[in-house]
Amino acid sequence: MKRHLYSDDHESFRQVVRAFVDREVVGNVERxxxxxxxxxxxxxxxxxxxxxxxxxxxxxxxxxxxxxxxFRNVVHEEFAKVFATSLSSSFSLHDDIVLPYFAALGTAEQKQRWLPSLASGESIGAIAMTEPETGSDLRGIKTSGERVEGGWVVNGSKTFISSGQQADLVIVVVRTDPGGGSRAFSLLVVERGMEGFTRGRKLAKVGLHGQDTSELAFEDVFVPDGNLLGAAGGGFGQLVTKLPIERLSIGAQAIAIAEGIFASTLEYVQQRHAFGKPISDFQNTRFELASMSAELDVTRAFIDRCIVAHGLDELSAVDAAKAKLWATEVQVRTVDRCVQLHGGYGFMLEYPVGRAYQDARVQRIHGGTSEIMKEIISRDLVGR
Structure with a gap:
């Protein structure tokens, strides 16, 4: 079925991305x-x-x-074709999560101060939500911001922070009202070099090895008033408004990666022989391929619909949750089935499918777990 998602401008941009991938990405992924x-x-x-x-x-x-x-989806697709999953995830964080916060919430002065270097790649951004004792439960955040003259003093720690080692600007979710409630949190921008801001371990992960994920610590870090992003006490609401694009980003990346691994597996089973004939001649292989192809096409149709809805400012939090839930589950299932079709070679990291197997599992966790996505969807259906 022909896709009608892209215009000539998008396809022209694809050629730029493809040339960039050939020149700058392919030879560096494993390194x-x-x-x-x-x-x-x-x-x-x-x-x-x-x-x-x-x-x-x-x-x-x-x-x-x-x-x-x-345009962002073109980047997902072209990166997925060469299995540059860590780079794709890192750029998604930068472009789909960090930059929109600055663009939507920043004052004119803040935008002028931060956006040009972020857009040019000279500065790298990160967002610090998760803490050692709080995962999906953002209301449990303990990192504190004590009001002082001219700003806040921040104390606490964060973990699982993507691009934490390299980030120049970190949007930190801080409890600025000890009394709690929906107005308890604010977003403060902590900059590289601020006294008391340190980076802990670069965490050893199961997958996405190229993307650094780190612990961050804040010990009496003074953050000036000029680094408050958005309204004081508005942090939780600001986070909620940006979650749909984050989840669309994860879903779009998930289907692109699944399609890339499926394409490489389709080629593999036609070249690999067992019992005197190509693996693709076995009925089980053909049926597995047929099932995956159908599932991928249906998933792609929904993700494309969500992309169009985002462009019309009509992407709901529920549909974004559905996109993230379904596409990441499909990604994990597809990669697992493709490993099986590769046999023992599927467990070797020299094959893209082996690396994809490592990288896929976190997709059902970050950006809100699959269980949280189901909670969001079910509340829309039957309430609390």
Whole structure:
């Protein structure tokens, strides 16, 4: 079935992304995984090509495509074709999560101060929500911001922070009202070099090895008034408004990766022989391929619909939760079935499917677990 998602402009952009991938990405994917870190320089190179900063307003050096997620989806698809999962996830954090916070909540001065360097890739952003004792329960956050003259003093710790080692600007979710309630939290921007801000371990993960994930600590870190992002006490509401695009991003990446692994597996089973004939000649293989193909096409149709809805400002939190829930479950199932079709070679990291198997599992956890997505959907259906 022909897709009608893209225009000529999107396909022209695809050629730019494809050339960038061939030139800057393909030869580095395994090295980034081995060194457990993506080179900072790739952000700057992507910025020069207009591959990051897509959602940033043009006056701040971006492409001004906040509503048209199709350009970002092209990046997902082209990265997935070469199995650059860690880079794709890192760019998604930067473009789909961090930059929209600054663009939507920043004052004119803050936008001028931060957005140009983020859009160009000269600065790397991160967002620090999760704490050692709080995962999906954001209301349990303990990192505190005590009001003092001219700003806040921040104390606490965060964990599982993507790009935590490299980030120059970290949006930190801080409890600024000890009394609690929906107005308990604020977003404070902690900058590289602030006294008392330290980075702990670069965490050893099951997958996504190239993307650094870290612990962060804040000990009497003074954050000036000028680094309050949005309204004081508005943090929780601000987080909620940005969750749909984060979940669309994860869902879009999930289906792109699943399609990439399926394509490589389809090629593999036609080349690999067992009992004197290609694996693809066995009925079980053909039926597995048929089932996966149908599931991927149906999933792609829903994700495409969500992308269009986002462009019309009609993507609901519930539909975003459905996209994230379903696409990540499909990704995990597809990769697992593709490993099985590879046999023993599917468990080898020299094959893309082996690395994809490692990388896929976290998709059902970060950005809100599958269980949280089901809770969101079920509340819409039958209430609390």
């Amino acid at each position: 980034w995984d081995d060194q457990r870190l993506i080179d900072r320089e790739i952000y700057v190179k992507a910025g020069r090509q207009g591959i990051i900063g897509l959602s940033t307003p043009e006056e701040y050096g971006g492409a001004g495509q906040e509503r048209d997620y199709r």
